[in-house]
Amino acid sequence: MSATILIWSVTIAHVLLAVAMVCQAIRFIRGPRAQDRVVAFDAFYISSMLLLLTFGIRTGTTLYFEAALVISLIGFVSTVALAKFLMRGEVIE
Amino acid sequence: MTHLADLPAWAQLLASFFILVGAVVTLIGAVGLLTLRSFYDRIHVPTLGSTWGAGGILLASIIIFSVLQSRPVLHEVLIAIFVTVTMPVVLMLLGRAALYRDRTEGVETVPPMEAVSGLPENAANEADGQ
Numbered sequence: 617m618s619a620t621i622l623i624w625s626v627t628i629a630h631v632l633l634a635v636a637m638v639c640q641a642i643r644f645i646r647g648p649r650a651q652d653r654v655v656a657f658d659a660f661y662i663s664s665m666l667l668l669l670t671f672g673i674r675t676g677t678t679l680y681f682e683a684a685l686v687i688s689l690i691g692f693v694s695t696v697a698l699a700k701f702l703m704r705g706e707v708i709e
Numbered sequence: 710m711t712h713l714a715d716l717p718a719w720a721q722l723l724a725s726f727f728i729l730v731g732a733v734v735t736l737i738g739a740v741g742l743l744t745l746r747s748f749y750d751r752i753h754v755p756t757l758g759s760t761w762g763a764g765g766i767l768l769a770s771i772i773i774f775s776v777l778q779s780r781p782v783l784h785e786v787l788i789a790i791f792v793t794v795t796m797p798v799v800l801m802l803l804g805r806a807a808l809y810r811d812r813t814e815g816v817e818t819v820p821p822m823e824a825v826s827g828l829p830e831n832a833a834n835e836a837d838g839q
Contacts, residue, residue, distance in 0.1 A: 619713035622773075625725035629732035629766070636732075636739035636758075643742050643751075651807040652748055658799060659742055659755040662763065662792065663735055669766050669788075670728065673773055676712040678784075681770075685788055692795040699802035703809055
């Protein structure tokens with residue numbers, strides 16, 4: 617059986633995740649305050665990680681999973697640093 | 710994309726379902742991020758992408774690669790655990806930071822410090838170093 621259903625659903629997932637990233641980018645640009653931008657950034661890196669995972673399903677290589685893991689790790693650290701900066705005005709005390 | 714043609718039909722249907730669920734839930738979260746009014750409403754919506762959004766796509770990936778390589782492929786579980794563990798930490802830190810900023814600027818919509826201080830007062834004194 618050809619993989620028509622799976623290929624189409626992966627393509628639809630690409631489009632949906634790209635639209636989600638556009639929505640989060642609009643919120644990131646619009647603001648209005650710094651914490652809104654940080655929340656938008658947080659959702660944005662999750663969506664980009666999911667987009668990379670669907671690329672990995674489509675191509676069948678495991679290279680994308682390491683990239684997704686690194687994105688989730690660095691995204692967590694950077695969001696914590698940004699939240700700490702919003703709270704205290706400095707990252708490392 | 711020829712590797713996907715080797716999958717049996719049940720794995721294709723199951724994986725398609727989980728991929729679509731994950732993408733749709735993530736999109737719902739993103740639309741909510743765009744349309745909700747206040748920051749304290751919007752802080753809830755990244756959890757959609759980090760729970761069922763990530764969960765659905767990672768489940769589909771586990772199904773596809775386990776069936777293709779005919780052995781359990783579980784390194785997606787690492788991403789799932791990491792994302793679901795770190796997201797509450799991040800959102801709690803962000804919420805506290807935003808509340809602190811709103812209170813110091815005297816925004817009317819957040820509850821003032823006195824309304825929350827049903828806590829015992831010696832907790833504040835201990836924090837002062839007594």
